[in-house]
Amino acid sequence: MAEEEEEEIRAPLLTGESDASSWDPEALDPSPPGAAAAAATALPETLNNELGIESLDYDPVFSVVHAKTTTIKQNRRLYGYTGATLAKWSITICIGVLVGLIAYVIESSQEFLVTEKKSFAQKTVEGSLILSFLGFAGFSVLLILISSCLVLFWAPPAAGGGVTLVMAYLNGNDIPDFFKLSTLITKIIGTICSISSGLLVGQEAPMVHIGAAIASAMTWMHGSLPSDKDASTKSSRSCWNAKATNFDFYNDKDRREFISAGAAAGLAAAFGAPIGGVLYSLEEASSFWSKKVMWRSLLCCTCATMVLASINEWQFSMALPGSMAFRQLKPGFRIRDLPLFAVTSVFAGVLGAFVNIVHDRVDRLRPAATRKFSRLLEVCGITVISVAVMYLLPLALGSCLQVPEGPLPDGKMDEKYWLRYKCSKGEYNDLATLLFSLPRKSMQQLYNMQGVKHQFPTADLAIHTGSVLFLFIIAYGTATPGGIFMPSMLAGASFGACMGTIFQAIFPGENIQPGLHAIVGSTAMLGGVFRASISLVVIMVEGTGGIDFILPIIVAIVVSNWVAHHIYHAGAYEADLERLGGVYFMHSEPPHQLAALTASDIMSPNVICFHEVVPVREVLEVLRNTRHNGFPVLRHPSVDNSGAGEKFVGLVLRHQLLLLLEEGLFSEVDSSRQQHRFSLYEKPIPKQMLILEHSMRAYHHYHHPHRRFLSSRPQEVARIEAELATKRNLAEADMAPDKKTKKVVALDLRPFMNRAPLTVRRECSAQRVYVIFRTLGLRHLCVTDSHNRVIGIITRKDIAMAQKQGFQKKSLQHW
Ligand code: ATP
Ligand code: MG
Structure with missing residues (x-):
């Protein structure tokens, strides 16, 4: 008897696979059985990688607890004002100022290094060319070694320009460690070193990454998370009030907006072009844009450019906004x-x-x-080639010309610009001048x-x-x-x-x-x-x-x-x-490959679902054995006696489940399902849950800032299982239903699950699915049949697959 009940509790684990009595999605699905397995194995190498790139959660979780916290926040308004907007504007100004300062540091240090190297070359080249070359190349290689070692052995995401990955991030792909502090530091030092080394690279794209990383760090610093201690030791109400005065912008949606503004400021600072920066972020970097983001980006860019202009004015008593601006008589055109x-x-x-x-x-x-030493050797070799070209080309092909009189285009007299190289006094070598200068x-x-x-x-x-x-x-x-x-x-x-x-x-x-x-x-x-x-x-x-x-x-x-x-x-x-593996960039227009397909052609069938009240053991088993991040929640037929089967009532995210388990928000329920209806769903909702809602939105910050993909790793589940056993005395054996009392430890997902996840009907066109996904920044989209039963799930990966594989209209095969 007990075994029978145990079976009953296990039933929701793999809906459609293990529960013979419940409905079977494969039976309803017109696609051939086993299509999901075939699709999974056919995943292209680039998408099925181990980079750990996952999607961001832009879609808010509309749960009961979320509704409750929103009401509390609204009640706390002072004449309709919460202060969140002021906080956002202040953060934006801080980002702008910091980006401006960092741009100045990068610019001035490379100018110093390049000028010094240039005068070294001039002084030594007249003596022994070989010694001069060796000295110059040695210093260049030293600089590139600093930059490259930092990248290869400390912060690999700092390699390259970074704009592509900023674009991918703002499109909804989470890039591990991309905005980490080590990446930011490496990017700043590395950019100075690589440009000064003589390698022909620019600072503009790194500035976009730096701006975005600063923005990310600022949201992180403003995030305030209630701790377990707060919830248990203080009285719930005072704790809630204290925490509610702080703003928590460390969630994907708010971060996205700050990062868009930060990226804009980075470019604006690099060129001294505030409006150019905003437009660049709008046209290239950002995938989601609004009037608010536009305003914030403009403020951020203006602050960054203003900081640079003020430093210039203080140093050179002039405040030219553009970094390439010239003052002399401008040439006209017709x-x-x-x-x-x-x-x-x-x-x-x-x-x-x-x-x-x-x-x-x-x-x-x-x-x-992965071949780090080859990469190091490569970059050193290329630096030596670059320096060799700088040294030898002017000697072989450069012309000696008379140094022009008058000030430089930016209004300053700078004889240092013209490099004499091996020419006679009063002359300059044109190629040497062009190649050695900034x-x-x-x-x-x-x-x-x-x-x-x-x-x-x-x-x-x-x-x-x-x-x-x-x-x-x-x-x-x-x-x-x-x-x-x-x-x-x-x-x-x-x-x-x-x-x-x-x-x-x-x-x-x-x-x-x-x-x-x-x-x-x-x-x-x-x-x-x-x-x-x-x-x-x-x-x-x-x-x-x-x-x-x-x-x-x-x-x-x-x-x-x-x-x-x-x-x-x-x-x-x-x-x-x-070329990037693991990243799927969704452009604003749906791809033509999807034109003839429907939602049921691109979805994954055999969806793993949970019931509203689900035994802890099952949750752990699913988390252990899969790496999915979203699970549809179904109402058990015994709760809803309409006879229509298991209705789709919500969606729960993986990190929510992990947090609920970690916080010990489970209790014993009668394993007969009829009892589930009111067993855990208390009213009013405990304050601890409200505080938990905050943490849920920022789970990744809570545990692994910048490494959200860890939450879908088996190690994370193992950690929580170990914690359950030690802290909460809940070992594997305690999770099985009690034979006498028929009680089982279960989680009630109802207060936390997203009660309004978006769904599409199976007949919905795939291009429309794409547009919904792209415009709303979704991570999961459930596909339902006419009885509101889940028959499939669509994620970014499924859309990428459909686009790669092109026209494969499964639904037509069944006509
Ligand atoms: P994410 O960035 O959220 O990891 P993903 O596309 O990598 O997105 P995964 O959960 O890793 O999502 O899914 C890989 C495949 O599994 C996809 O084809 C997806 O449709 C499918 N899938 C997602 N969730 C479920 C689920 N609950 N049950 C069954 N299959 C699922
Ligand atoms: Mg995944």
Whole structure:
């Protein structure tokens, strides 16, 4: 008899598999039996990886407890104001200020190091070239070793630019350790070292990551979590009141908004372009956007740029907002010059697409991420090659020219810019100057090229373009922080200036300005490599302070995007996202591969569900044996006597179950199910539960900040099982139903489960499923039949699979 009851309690464990008396989803499902198993084994390697990338929970859990806490919060309002908004604005300002300060630190330290290295090269090159090269290369390798060792042995997610992963995160993929403090520190130090080492990488993409990581850290610091002690020792009410005055923004939804603003501020600080930063976050980085996020991003970007401008004013008594802004007489243009700009843009667009293609090929040749010493050797080798090119190219091909008179384009007299190298006094070596200086300064020079007598001859500009392209393609993808925004702009500027000088030779009477072609070349190169539109226009205009050139810049963006699109299908970020294993990026438009499919074609059948009141033993068994993060909750037919079977009533998340077990929120219930209805569902809800609701939203912060995927690892369940046995005296044997009293230890999921999870009917089109998933940022979507019974579940992985496998219309096979 007891065994029979035990069986009865075990029934909900694997609905559709173990309980013969209950309904069987496979029997209802028109797809062939075992389709789920087949799908699981057919999971593409990249998606079925062990990286531990999981989805974020943007969808709020509408539970009874959540409703109750919301009511309490609303009652506590002072004239309708809770103070949460003020807290959010304050955090935003702090993020902006911090990003501005860090941008200054990165900028000034690399400027210092690069200038010192440049003067070292000048001093020593006149003596022994070999010794000078060895000294220079040795210091560069030392710098890159610091940066690369930090990345390889301490914080691997800090490698590369980071924009792609910020995009993936803001799209709903949780990247382990991506915003950890060690990653942030590595990114800051690594960026300074790698740029100063001579490796041709830029700081703009790392700044986006840094901004996002600072934003993440700020939400973490403002998170306040009630502890177990608070709930048990103090009187419940006073404890609740004390905690409710604090704001907890450490949940996926709030964090997403701050991270969007932080990423925007990062880019704004890198270019001195506040509006460009906002638009970049809107167009590229963020997947979810609203008016509030727009306002917050603008504030954050303005703070970051203002901090930089104030430091500049204090240091140089001028506050130029754009980091590439130039003050000298601006070259003018006429509308009839536009066709020539279009020609420059076409070629620069082709070069941009070429960069994408070559990068794709080169990336496959790089050593795997796990081979750390090969990666270290690779990055050191590439640094030596870069330094060799810097040293030898000017010697072999550079021209010695007269140092121009007058101030630099940014208004300052800076003789240090012109590098004499091996030329005689009063002269400079053009290639050495371009290669040894900071890209930003060289770009200012190129943008300012006017008239027919210029500082850089055509052939040398062509050589410089080629060498920059070569150097940044080999550097892009090594195990060190650094992006390709600035190198692309430099290559484009050099190429554009080269084109300008060629046009000057072809049309001598036309007053062509190579500087303008350099701006157009930079913009078009960025368009070709990244395929962005309006944000690049604004970044270029704000960065150069050149609102007068907005028309050529727009022409450059449109033409280059169009040309590049016909050569290579994806921009740098999209191509990187395609290559990333474990990440599925959901674009805003549904993929055409889903057009003919329905929800039942893409769902996973054989869903593991729980009943509303579920024995602890079953919960542990499911958690131990699966890594799913969401489980539909069904009403037991004995509770609802309508005869319609097990109705779908909610969804419970894995971390909720773990927390309920950890907090010991279970009690003994009669194992006869009729009794479940009111056994645990007390009213009013205990205060402990209300406090618990806070913790539930921030479970990952509670236990594993930045490593949420651990919660779906068997070790986490084992830890909780051990805790149950030691702290709560609940060993495996105690969980079985008591033979005499017929009682069993069970969890009541009703107060905590999401009572309003989204569902779709099986006939719903897969493209519509995609749109619902993408717009609401869902993690689970249950598929129901006409009786509101769960027949399947859809997660991000299922949609990715359907898109990869293309047209496989299972539902038609049954017609
Ligand atoms: P997450 O980021 O939440 O881990 P995921 O797509 O990796 O998302 P998993 O739970 O790891 O989700 O699911 C892997 C596969 O299992 C998917 O095909 C999904 O449809 C399926 N699945 C998810 N939850 C359940 C469940 N409760 N019962 C049965 N299958 C499920
Ligand atoms: Mg998973």
